[in-house]
Amino acid sequence: MSRGLFVTLEGGDGSGKTTQAELLREWLAGRGREVVRTREPGGTEVGVEVREIVLHHRGDIAPRAEALLYAADRAHHVATLVRPALERGAVVLQDRYIDSSVAYQGAGRVLDAREVRALSEWATEDLKPDLTVLLDLDPETARTRLDASRTRYDRLEAEASEFHARVREAYLGLARDEPERFLVVDAALPAGEIAALIRARLEPLL
Numbered sequence: 001m002s003r004g005l006f007v008t009l010e011g012g013d014g015s016g017k018t019t020q021a022e023l024l025r026e027w028l029a030g031r032g033r034e035v036v037r038t039r040e041p042g043g044t045e046v047g048v049e050v051r052e053i054v055l056h057h058r059g060d061i062a063p064r065a066e067a068l069l070y071a072a073d074r075a076h077h078v079a080t081l082v083r084p085a086l087e088r089g090a091v092v093l094q095d096r097y098i099d100s101s102v103a104y105q106g107a108g109r110v111l112d113a114r115e116v117r118a119l120s121e122w123a124t125e126d127l128k129p130d131l132t133v134l135l136d137l138d139p140e141t142a143r144t145r146l147d148a149s150r151t152r153y154d155r156l157e158a159e160a161s162e163f164h165a166r167v168r169e170a171y172l173g174l175a176r177d178e179p180e181r182f183l184v185v186d187a188a189l190p191a192g193e194i195a196a197l198i199r200a201r202l203e204p205l206l
């Protein structure tokens with residue numbers, strides 16, 4: 001049905017997703033493709049409001065409520081922005097998607113990973129990415145990078161290092177389970193080298 005290409009970027013906080021998405025956008029636009037750059041949470045007006053709650057609410061949010069908030073953001077985003085763009089033939093370049101929920105709410109918050117995934121599959125009517133780039137970085141390096149660029153941490157970034165270690169392991173497990181969908185890149189490499197690896201994997205899909 002969809003004629004476009006759905007590419008998602010995943011990784012821990014501070015892994016460099018935004019830099020890579022921007023480099024990829026320039027390259028694709030240079031090849032004459034319509035590119036839609038978006039993110040979760042917060043890719044739509046409704047999503048911006050949900051993002052404010054999940055990232056900046058003071059005090060706890062019950063893990064299941066958090067999972068539902070991310071899924072609600074995702075449902076609206078896919079229905080109103082991502083699917084229409086794919087149907088037009090665009091390349092959608094998206095920071096974070098279902099794998100983020102499986103890693104952060106599943107392994108991080110310790111909810112059942114299959115249930116977390118099932119919730120998002122329902123929310124998106126089972127829309128799957130064509131390619132998922134995992135920018136893999138050890139949590140200590142990621143933390144050093146974040147410290148250099150942030151004055152305050154959001155709710156997830158502020159979690160303890162064991163949380164981020166679980167998230168990383170969950171991501172690597174997802175990539176092992178679906179090697180045909182994932183490209184795992186060492187996020188400690190220079191940005192230009194990472195971009196070249198991503199372009200090489202994407203080229204045949206275009």
Ligand code: TYD
Pocket residue numbers: 012013014039040041055070095096097098100101102104105156157
């Ligand atoms: P993001 O905007 O990508 O922040 P950053 O640029 O710092 O990586 O994501 C915000 C946070 O939300 C991030 O810590 C991961 C978290 N998150 C989840 O826990 N579950 C989800 O489903 C998504 C999409 C994000």
